[in-house]
Amino acid sequence: MKIRGVHIEDTFAEAFTMRSARLVITARSARWVREAALKLTGFATSVIGCKCEAGIERELTEEETPDGRPGVSILLMVMSKDELSKRLVERVGQTILTCPTTACYDGLPDAPDRVKVGGNLRYFGDGFQSSKVIGGQRFWRIPVMEGEFVVAETVGMVKCIGGGNFLILAEDADRALAAAEAAVDAMHGMPGIILPFPGGVVRSGSKVGSKTSKTMIASTNDAYCPTLRAVTTTALPDTVNSVLEIVVNGLDAAAVSASMRAGIDAACIPGVVSITAGNYGGKLGPHHFKLREIMGRASA
Amino acid sequence: MSGLRLMLRSPLKERLDLGAAFATGWAAATSADIARREVWSARSGTMLLGDLFSVEGTPDGTALLAGDLMLAERVGAGLAEGFVRVDGDVGDRAGAGLSGGRLELGGNAGHSTGEGMSGGILVVRGSTGNRAGSAAPGRKRGMAGGELVIMGNSGDETGALMRRGLVAVGGTTGRCALLSTIAGTVVACGATGPDAALWNKRGSLVCLGTVEPSATYRYACVIQPVYLRLLLRRLRDVHGLPVMAAHIDGRFRRFSGDFSETGKGEILEWSPA
Numbered sequence: 001m002k003i004r005g006v007h008i009e010d011t012f013a014e015a016f017t018m019r020s021a022r023l024v025i026t027a028r029s030a031r032w033v034r035e036a037a038l039k040l041t042g043f044a045t046s047v048i049g050c051k052c053e054a055g056i057e058r059e060l061t062e063e064e065t066p067d068g069r070p071g072v073s074i075l076l077m078v079m080s081k082d083e084l085s086k087r088l089v090e091r092v093g094q095t096i097l098t099c100p101t102t103a104c105y106d107g108l109p110d111a112p113d114r115v116k117v118g119g120n121l122r123y124f125g126d127g128f129q130s131s132k133v134i135g136g137q138r139f140w141r142i143p144v145m146e147g148e149f150v151v152a153e154t155v156g157m158v159k160c161i162g163g164g165n166f167l168i169l170a171e172d173a174d175r176a177l178a179a180a181e182a183a184v185d186a187m188h189g190m191p192g193i194i195l196p197f198p199g200g201v202v203r204s205g206s207k208v209g210s211k212t213s214k215t216m217i218a219s220t221n222d223a224y225c226p227t228l229r230a231v232t233t234t235a236l237p238d239t240v241n242s243v244l245e246i247v248v249n250g251l252d253a254a255a256v257s258a259s260m261r262a263g264i265d266a267a268c269i270p271g272v273v274s275i276t277a278g279n280y281g282g283k284l285g286p287h288h289f290k291l292r293e294i295m296g297r298a299s300a
Numbered sequence: 301m302s303g304l305r306l307m308l309r310s311p312l313k314e315r316l317d318l319g320a321a322f323a324t325g326w327a328a329a330t331s332a333d334i335a336r337r338e339v340w341s342a343r344s345g346t347m348l349l350g351d352l353f354s355v356e357g358t359p360d361g362t363a364l365l366a367g368d369l370m371l372a373e374r375v376g377a378g379l380a381e382g383f384v385r386v387d388g389d390v391g392d393r394a395g396a397g398l399s400g401g402r403l404e405l406g407g408n409a410g411h412s413t414g415e416g417m418s419g420g421i422l423v424v425r426g427s428t429g430n431r432a433g434s435a436a437p438g439r440k441r442g443m444a445g446g447e448l449v450i451m452g453n454s455g456d457e458t459g460a461l462m463r464r465g466l467v468a469v470g471g472t473t474g475r476c477a478l479l480s481t482i483a484g485t486v487v488a489c490g491a492t493g494p495d496a497a498l499w500n501k502r503g504s505l506v507c508l509g510t511v512e513p514s515a516t517y518r519y520a521c522v523i524q525p526v527y528l529r530l531l532l533r534r535l536r537d538v539h540g541l542p543v544m545a546a547h548i549d550g551r552f553r554r555f556s557g558d559f560s561e562t563g564k565g566e567i568l569e570w571s572p573a
Contacts, residue, residue, distance in 0.1 A: 066530055066533075067526055067529040067530050067533070068529055068533055068548065069529070103526045128564075130483075130502060130504075130564070132485060132504070132527050132531070133445070133464065133465070133466075134466075134527070134530045134531050134534060135530075135534050135538070139527055139530065141525075141527055147523050147524070147525070147526075148523070148525055148526060148527070150526040150527050150530070
């Protein structure tokens with residue numbers, strides 16, 4: 001299959017099941033929404049080293065937020081329920097509680113599985129905290145020097161998918177980056193997905209394990225490193241000199257597929273040789289996103 | 301036609317306890333089942349609901365009561381499911397013990413409306429008498445959950461002995477709103493009567509109109525509480541109370557009290573810009 005001259009490999013992206021919460025963060029102005037969101041989602045690229053993966057799903061208008069202020073929707077994903085509560089309390093406590101004018105709400109109110117956030121953070125109030133039930137949801141009011149921090153007692157938790165991906169193999173680094181940027185722009189704001197890596201792009205794709213260290217659970221994906229073409233079993237066509245990866249996590253397979261379709265299509269620009277995906281032979285995760293099926297509606 | 305319709309056959313001549321009409325599972329009950337439910341009056345004793353009302357329609361979790369029910373007490377008491385609507389005025393203790401579902405009273409309601417509520421939504425289109433959302437006689441704790449929305453005015457001791465929940469009043473409240481409250485919230489869109497929130501432990505009295513905090517309260521600060529944005533938007537958008545954008549975006553003077561109790565309660569008085 002080719003899309004505008006770019007070869008689409010007959011392979012699949014292998015993804016795994018995670019647990020996700022969706023937070024809605026609001027603040028008095030878009031400036032403080034952004035400050036809070038960037039801190040909350042900072043250093044959250046991969047569970048391998050960051051214990052969670054997080055990103056901004058989309059910006060919310062004043063009409064879309066519970067308190068009528070500017071907001072943002074954030075997805076935070078981990079590998080287990082216990083982890084989710086820990087990471088949420090850490091991150092909301094350190095980045096949203098501390099940020100001027102913010103409030104933190106649940107973006108998955110219908111999810112039956114719940115994890116505590118405000119229910120744990122309330123103890124910061126040192127006995128001066130209070131709660132209110134509004135519309136069937138309990139919120140905690142934690143007194144702070146600025147005024148009050150309002151946070152949902154619990155947030156919904158759902159199973160989700162982590163590790164959707166595709167690799168852009170290009171003739172040079174400039175074209176790989178341009179294609180990756182185009183892909184991210186096309187995927188930005190699509191519902192139910194996040195791109196947890198910097199700017200949505202990964203340059204250091206990894207393979208499982210390491211040749212040199214037993215303690216390393218992941219190491220550089222040498223088959224896709226152009227500088228190692230001569231010294232390892234390469235997966236790169238001769239004309240490829242740079243590779244960038246887009247990693248996408250989503251609330252469900254449909255969201256991941258839709259975003260991959262949009263991203264791959266946008267990445268098919270001159271100078272891109274082929275699009276492939278990372279997988280581990282089907283042994284890592286149960287979710288397989290077959291590139292040619294996903295792109296089936298695109299021009300062949 | 302779906303839903304049950306209970307039409308009063310003739311005007312009531314004596315006070316009637318309608319508490320049993322919807323107190324137990326009724327949403328799937330047929331009109332015949334409902335007609336066989338027993339109600340009670342002091343003079344006539346036990347009667348069947350069907351003797352007083354013509355009951356028609358098919359069950360779908362909704363019911364409409366029509367007729368002059370001023371002498372009917374405990375209308376919708378114990379409701380736990382479905383949606384019961386009443387056209388016109390009702391007597392005392394309407395919605396007492398409500399724990400779920402929605403009860404909507406189209407006119408005025410008597411005293412002790414929504415007493416002992418623990419959940420659900422009770423909307424009164426008109427005004428209520430005294431002790432709306434308060435405790436049942438002899439009980440120490442009043443409303444423990446749910447939402448009581450009064451579009452008109454409420455009488456004295458609104459929300460007395462509340463433990464949790466919300467009472468919202470579109471008009472004025474009488475004396476001693478939020479009296480001896482453990483927790484919970486009373487919102488008054490109009491003027492709040494004297495002696496408000498006396499012996500309040502942790503409850504919140506939100507006043508969009510005038511209020512005169514008692515001497516056992518202390519001024520704390522001017523604040524724009526974010527939780528009030530949630531609450532006031534809900535009262536405006538869901539219940540249609542007269543909440544303005546200036547209230548939602550507004551500043552409130554916070555008074556802490558009652559210091560004859562724990563002092564952890566509050567009166568929030570809207571301060572026009």
